[in-house]
Amino acid sequence: MTRFSWFNATALTLGFAFLYMPMIILVIYSFNASKLVTVWAGFSTQWYGELLRNEEFLSAAWVTLKVAVMSSTIATVLGTMAAYVLVRAGRFSGRTLFSGMIYAPLVMPEVITGLSLLLLFIGIGLDRGVLTIVLAHTTFSMCYVSVVVSSRLVSFDKSLEEAALDLGCSPFEAFRLVTLPIIAPAVISGWLLAFTLSLDDLVIASFTTGPSATTLPIKIFSAVRLGVSPEINALSTIMIGIVTVGVITASLITKQAAVRQAREERMAERPA
Amino acid sequence: MNQPVFATWNDPDAKPLIQFRNVTKRFGDFTAIDDLTQDIFEKEFFALLGPSGCGKTTMMRMLAGFDMPSEGQIFIAGQDMARIPPNKRAVNMMFQSYALFPHLSVWDNIAFGLKREGKDKEAINARVEEMLRLTRLSKFAKRKPHQISGGQRQRVALARSLAKAPKLLLLDEPLGALDKKLRQDTQFELMDIQEKTGTTFVIVTHDQEEAMTVASRVAVMDEGRIIQVATPAQIYEAPNSVYVADFIGDVNIISGRAKPTGEKVAIQWAEGQPDILGTTTTKFDAGQEIHFAIRPEKVAISTEEPLDAANKLQGKVLDIAYLGNISTYHVELPTGHVIKAQTANTRRLSRRQITWEDPVWISFTDTAGVLLER
Ligand SMILES: Nc1ncnc2c1ncn2[C@@H]1O[C@H](COP(=O)(O)OP(=O)(O)OP(=O)(O)O)[C@@H](O)[C@H]1O
Numbered sequence: 001m002t003r004f005s006w007f008n009a010t011a012l013t014l015g016f017a018f019l020y021m022p023m024i025i026l027v028i029y030s031f032n033a034s035k036l037v038t039v040w041a042g043f044s045t046q047w048y049g050e051l052l053r054n055e056e057f058l059s060a061a062w063v064t065l066k067v068a069v070m071s072s073t074i075a076t077v078l079g080t081m082a083a084y085v086l087v088r089a090g091r092f093s094g095r096t097l098f099s100g101m102i103y104a105p106l107v108m109p110e111v112i113t114g115l116s117l118l119l120l121f122i123g124i125g126l127d128r129g130v131l132t133i134v135l136a137h138t139t140f141s142m143c144y145v146s147v148v149v150s151s152r153l154v155s156f157d158k159s160l161e162e163a164a165l166d167l168g169c170s171p172f173e174a175f176r177l178v179t180l181p182i183i184a185p186a187v188i189s190g191w192l193l194a195f196t197l198s199l200d201d202l203v204i205a206s207f208t209t210g211p212s213a214t215t216l217p218i219k220i221f222s223a224v225r226l227g228v229s230p231e232i233n234a235l236s237t238i239m240i241g242i243v244t245v246g247v248i249t250a251s252l253i254t255k256q257a258a259v260r261q262a263r264e265e266r267m268a269e270r271p272a
Numbered sequence: 273m274n275q276p277v278f279a280t281w282n283d284p285d286a287k288p289l290i291q292f293r294n295v296t297k298r299f300g301d302f303t304a305i306d307d308l309t310q311d312i313f314e315k316e317f318f319a320l321l322g323p324s325g326c327g328k329t330t331m332m333r334m335l336a337g338f339d340m341p342s343e344g345q346i347f348i349a350g351q352d353m354a355r356i357p358p359n360k361r362a363v364n365m366m367f368q369s370y371a372l373f374p375h376l377s378v379w380d381n382i383a384f385g386l387k388r389e390g391k392d393k394e395a396i397n398a399r400v401e402e403m404l405r406l407t408r409l410s411k412f413a414k415r416k417p418h419q420i421s422g423g424q425r426q427r428v429a430l431a432r433s434l435a436k437a438p439k440l441l442l443l444d445e446p447l448g449a450l451d452k453k454l455r456q457d458t459q460f461e462l463m464d465i466q467e468k469t470g471t472t473f474v475i476v477t478h479d480q481e482e483a484m485t486v487a488s489r490v491a492v493m494d495e496g497r498i499i500q501v502a503t504p505a506q507i508y509e510a511p512n513s514v515y516v517a518d519f520i521g522d523v524n525i526i527s528g529r530a531k532p533t534g535e536k537v538a539i540q541w542a543e544g545q546p547d548i549l550g551t552t553t554t555k556f557d558a559g560q561e562i563h564f565a566i567r568p569e570k571v572a573i574s575t576e577e578p579l580d581a582a583n584k585l586q587g588k589v590l591d592i593a594y595l596g597n598i599s600t601y602h603v604e605l606p607t608g609h610v611i612k613a614q615t616a617n618t619r620r621l622s623r624r625q626i627t628w629e630d631p632v633w634i635s636f637t638d639t640a641g642v643l644l645e646r
């Protein structure tokens with residue numbers, strides 16, 4: 001352990017203040033009794049009540065939730081499949097290229113992803129709405145899922161699958177009965193990650209949405225242009241809450257469950 | 273005993289269950305199995321013996337269908353296995369690493385293969401219970417693999433591979449982690465299963481004693497090749513090379529030049545020492561390099577000069593290893609060779625006549641050792 005020093009303490013405080021001050025202020029003001037965002041007039045939860053009566057916000061929330069659940073589910077299926085193939089297929093020609101291409105969208109500017117998807121949807125004549133957002137979110141969150149799942153698969157003992165085959169499983173059964181249950185924590189945390197990514201995406205959603213589908217981030221962004229209201233603070237606080245819970249759960253599941261499982265798996269093997 | 277000796281491999285009409293035909297397996301440019309041709313017959317208990325990395329597991333993996341030969345063919349029951357996936361082969365393998373399913377209990381691990389067969393519940397239950405009893409795991413049925421000991425895990429792996437009662441069982445070091453008592457019991461269980469069900473076993477082991485006990489034939493391997501295949505007794509008494517003689521059991525090797533003398537072959541092995549006399553059916557030319565291999569238990573040791581021994585040499589005791597039932601004397605000859613001689617300790621704590629530094633005679637008959645070309 002390094003010794004406590006004033007310098008470290010200050011640096012730490014400043015760093016975290018820089019990161020979290022804006023959010024803390026937002027959360028505090030969401031409980032402000034006054035309609036004026038900048039004037040503190042005592043504690044109240046009235047804006048949360050208002051929020052529940054605001055049809056527009058509620059429908060946006062519903063759209064967001066639908067999009068997030070659908071896209072993260074599809075992304076999890078596709079991402080897991082991609083990870084499995086890339087980790088298991090061994091060395092086929094162009095494998096490096098393929099795995100590189102899976103990760104490229106992670107660093108691609110969102111504006112470009114959004115724009116290219118928009119062009120594609122226009123090109124194939126797809127009406128923009130919930131469906132297009134789901135497709136768009138699936139595309140970009142799938143990479144995250146595949147990164148999470150493949151890092152788990154790399155350490156997965158292949159002989160378990162061979163044992164399943166040996167005992168009469170078809171390759172698909174071996175995957176379903178042996179591989180999937182063992183890598184489940186990684187798959188679940190991939191899903192949670194995709195879910196939170198979809199929940200707070202503004203840029204790609206704005207590019208691919210149509211008049212019929214407004215997600216919460218889009219709604220908030222446009223509402224803010226007319227002035228920040230305490231209602232939006234309340235809404236944002238809720239979203240911060242959901243995202244925080246999602247991210248923390250995801251990382252807890254990956255860390256703890258994966259560590260525990262890796263240990264169990266090691267233990268189940270022959271001691272070296 | 274007037275039971276016919278089990279020796280299908282000598283029967284020219286017998287159909288082998290497994291045929292390796294010029295099988296080569298390469299990993300990159302490393303050759304793990306080198307042009308191997310070998311038949312294994314039904315109801316055999318075939319043991320693979322060899323140093324680490326010689327290709328034993330690779331042979332098994334090719335039989336199970338996880339690895340494909342780079343060249344050559346493998347037939348099981350007359351069928352070319354090239355296009356048959358592992359799940360379509362009537363073969364079960366016990367993995368060297370166990371490969372137990374960590375998310376399933378001991379019970380479910382053993383039941384796994386049976387459930388895939390679509391057997392009814394009753395039958396599965398009965399079979400799993402039987403396997404648990406056989407491997408003495410009944411108490412641990414509900415535990416997960418990480419909650420049991422190493423030896424118990426090994427038994428789960430064994431039980432899981434036995435459960436489906438396949439025609440061919442591949443066991444990759446099945447008993448290594450068990451204590452001696454349990455190992456011997458399990459060996460007899462395996463032989464019993466083999467006798468009852470007629471299953472063919474191919475088994476990898478590092479334990480020579482085990483190979484000697486259970487195997488109908490032993491294959492000694494080195495660097496991807498089978499050096500000798502024979503019954504345990506033949507391997508022990510008539511190894512075909514210094515490598516095999518040295519690998520199985522304890523042996524003294526003396527190298528020299530051959531000097532055929534009538535029926536026998538004399539070995540000139542050191543200046544100023546009498547030639548060693550041996551008998552062989554192999555033809556040796558005069559002056560050819562020759563190796564004389566003799567087991568320590570076939571070398572007698574005495575303080576007095578033995579009268580009518582075909583071979584006798586003088587030396588002094590360098591070391592004595594007391595092993596309970598036997599003692600091994602390391603005798604140094606004037607030439608620097610150290611010869612091991614073994615005697616059974618038939619009398620309890622008898623006053624040993626021979627101790628360190630004693631001058632002694634070692635002697636052996638002219639049929640006690642084997643003469644080898646390489
Ligand atoms: N997938 C692989 N890729 C590259 N080399 C391999 C592979 N599998 C095995 N080998 C090599 O092939 C050789 C034979 O391996 P194998 O596992 O058959 O040895 P083994 O006889 O079972 O040894 P042990 O007694 O240590 O289990 C070894 O040198 C090993 O390094």
Ligand SMILES: [Mg+2]
Nearest residue numbers: 328329368444
């Ligand atoms: Mg091995």
